[in-house]
Amino acid sequence: MPVNKTPVINKFEVISSSYHEKLLDFNFQNLSNKKSHESRSTFSITNEFILKFNETQDPVEKEELLEIARKSITKCKRKLGLKTLGSGKHVDLPAAWTEVVFLAQCKGEIQDEALNMLYVSLDHISFDYDHLPALFFVAESILYRLCCDALLRTYLYSIEMKLAKIGYLIFLRLFIYFLHGHLESFQPHLLRLQPFLYALCFSGESYNQYPNILLQVQFILKISEIICKREHLYGSVFSPMGNQEASGNMCSDMGQLPLDQRGYEVNHLLWHSVAAWSCVQRDNPQLDDVLQHLLSQKTQLQKKCWLDSALALLVLGEAAKLNLACLRTLMDLLRDFISSILSIQNQQESNNVSDFSSAWNIVTIYTTILSEICLYASTSDLRKTALIGFCDCKNSRKSILLMDKPEEEPELRGTSVLSLLEYFSSKISDNCDQVIWRGYYSIVYNLVKMSWELQGDEEQDGFRNVIWQTLQKTKECEKDVRIQNAIRVAQAELNDLTDPFTRYDAKVASDVGEEVFSKYLGWRIANTLSSLFFPCVDTQIPPLEKSLTKWDQMKCPKKRQESMKKRVLRFIVSNLESHILRCWHCKMESAWVPGHQTEENTN
Incomplete structure (x- = not known):
């Protein structure tokens, strides 16, 4: 029988396990060192600050720490470019994501606002190869909290739903990078995700009564199955038919050859x-x-x-x-x-x-x-x-x-x-x-x-x-x-x-910060796949083809371009369909931005 989780508004405590502290410290120091030559300010949120913030009982000290956290939230909002769709000279997404992940461990309103900011940022930013190291850091942190903390709770918490929504956006983005052949240089990052993904495989029973969360978890697992080249045990946890042989529930369309040999x-x-x-x-x-x-x-x-x-x-x-x-x-x-x-x-x-x-x-x-x-x-x-x-x-x-x-x-x-x-x-x-x-x-x-x-x-x-x-x-x-x-x-x-x-007549402030639906990611994905599947004759694929910065410490652009040539992305279409669709080189009109309405609302 599925676990009966009652939705309540509670916040889970800061993660203090030695593993996660080492994980955050390792990634934090990595990102900080790689960006030290161009950092605009040092991070004020550390593990020590988080523990002090969550454990202090002194009202005066608590207010002081809260003020520091609020200032950090304000700085992160600017660095995330929440009002400019993640663009602008003031935007520094890798640094902002890192600090937001730390802020999300502070109890109460700071945690809520930090996760809301992270969700909005992941929804509306463009696809940029330079984001990948930081994106993997966020993925690892979110998966840890979802697998090793939230799943241990007896009840369903609002924070658990936020984590699942964020994980869904992260893995959708990773799948688009995968289609472009940009994850080949990130095998160590993918390997670090696998213990958490394995644990997540056994969470299905906890979410059977909550289809919205279960679907987001299934997205994470299905995408990770492809990009990590591993099989998850869907048969034992997600199959609605009960316990079946795992092979009966796996995707057979991929064939027997590894993905890196036959393409997607x-x-x-x-x-x-x-x-x-x-x-x-x-x-x-x-x-x-x-x-x-x-x-x-x-x-x-x-x-x-x-x-x-x-x-x-x-x-x-x-x-x-x-x-x-x-x-x-x-x-x-x-x-x-x-x-x-x-x-x-x-x-x-x-x-x-x-x-x-x-x-x-x-x-x-x-x-x-x-x-x-x-x-x-x-x-x-x-x-x-x-x-x-x-x-x-x-x-x-x-x-x-x-x-x-x-x-x-x-x-x-x-x-x-x-x-x-x-x-x-x-x-x-x-x-x-x-x-x-x-x-x-x-x-x-x-x-x-x-x-x-x-x-x-x-x-x-x-x-x-x-x-x-x-x-x-x-x-x-x-x-x-x-x-x-x-x-x-x-x-x-x-x-x-x-x-x-x-509350029918209640007024809601325009800056509430809580996004109930994804407004931009579908639009970003459609544009990016359109550029990949049907590139114009005189254009490249700009969202992902930016030169690497030093802090990535990944392979040089030349090697990355060579790996792109090896990638096989197969389109199975008839000759007639190819003839109809392949020769589109019309002049691209200005793209429509989601949420922009061109007609007066008439009800």
């Missing part, structure tokens, strides 16, 4: 999703053809290797924030996927088809992407479509708000937020498939976060009113403990135990 094969769905993004960005008239080819690859979602499919949805979701046709394609993909999965499982034919054990991953990822579209799409029409759907909007909305239980189980009419809510709520039961209850959980969980994000925004009052009423009816009518738990977990993640249904 990008599946059709991801390739076409990046192609669609490129068409939208370049206003290419062949977008419709690309989307048709993309839909023809819909069976890729049913493969056991779900990581590429997840990235494909992420990239296509970014295109859907700009283009209605892309949004329709995204929603059609998931409608077909959910219908196919549940139909096959209902007929008990899963033994004769692909393994669908990871189907809930795809549905959960999709609901998160759809929620981000509701909040950050470029036009109000796109946002409303993601929430309500393309057709029969009024009837669908009325049915959901009233939470009517139909006499017959409804068909899946669409995959908008409200359509999925209606569909999953009609099928929820104690013995329902995990796709049903985890999909339902994810929608309610994201609706709470969406409602919180929209607080105080007068221009979005009508939009938020629909979300608020839907949540209120769900809270009143839905008695399933798992779904009620989704509301509590979302509140805990937001560090806000106040009932959201009593």
Whole structure:
């Protein structure tokens, strides 16, 4: 039975184990020594300061230490470039990340703010090869705290959710670097991560009732399986079918050869999703053809290797924030996927088809992407479509708000937020498939976060009113403990135990610092993969091709370029698709920045 963790707002104590102190001291001294010739100031946060900060009982001394920590927070905000998307002469990310990792060990408000800053920074910064040593340092520190401290707790803490979210962003970034062939020189760093990743493999049972965290942990493990060239024991902890042979749950698409001998094969769905993004960005008239080819690859979602499919949805979701046709394609993909999965499982034919054990991953990822579209799409029409759907909007909305239980189980009419809510709520039961209850959980969980994000925004009052009423009816009518738990977990993640249904008119300061969704990383990934898959004739891949600085102490650029030539990134496409898509060299228009809305909000 899974461990019953109750979401509470508590902070775990500073890690004082000798191993972690040595780990931080080693990395801290390494980074400090490498940057000593150009450091602008010395770090004020040390292990001694952290222990003193957390253990002192003297009110006067406590206030003095708190003031020092607050000043360090202010300095880190500037060095992280939180207001400039990580760019500017004042930005020093490796130094700032290092100090933020130390600050995150101080109890209370400092810990919360430090982790919030780290999450925002990892979300919005560009991909830069020079960031990799510091990124590995952050990864090692976060994994240590997630594996060796948080997992030992009886209850689920808000800090545990923050650590999982940060780890998810870190490993998504590492995977993009991997696709560019930039991790070959970082084998010692990857080896240092493996003890923590091995421990994390056995954490699945603790998170079974919390799909949002479980999904983030699965992302970390699946990516590490690829970039570390090792296999994790998914069969014993993550397989929903119980204990199975590990080989039955591993990704078979990679083949028998090591990755460094055969390269990483990008599946059709991801390739076409990046192609669609490129068409939208370049206003290419062949977008419709690309989307048709993309839909023809819909069976890729049913493969056991779900990581590429997840990235494909992420990239296509970014295109859907700009283009209605892309949004329709995204929603059609998931409608077909959910219908196919549940139909096959209902007929008990899963033994004769692909393994669908990871189907809930795809549905959960999709609901998160759809929620981000509701909040950050470029036009109000796109946002409303993601929430309500393309057709029969009024009837669908009325049915959901009233939470009517139909006499017959409804068909899946669409995959908008409200359509999925209606569909999953009609099928929820104690013995329902995990796709049903985890999909339902994810929608309610994201609706709470969406409602919180929209607080105080007068221009979005009508939009938020629909979300608020839907949540209120769900809270009143839905008695399933798992779904009620989704509301509590979302509140805990937001560090806000106040009932959201009593705070409808509450105003929220614009500088609250808590980011409920990832606003920029999907956009960064889409742009970077577009440059990698479809580079223009006269351009290179600028996000990752910066010259190394001395503090990296890695191989020289010449050797790194030689290793790039050895990298094999395979694109399996037909001659027709290549002919349609390969010759895009249109003039690149200025890129759209997530969160920038080009149309007045009309509700």
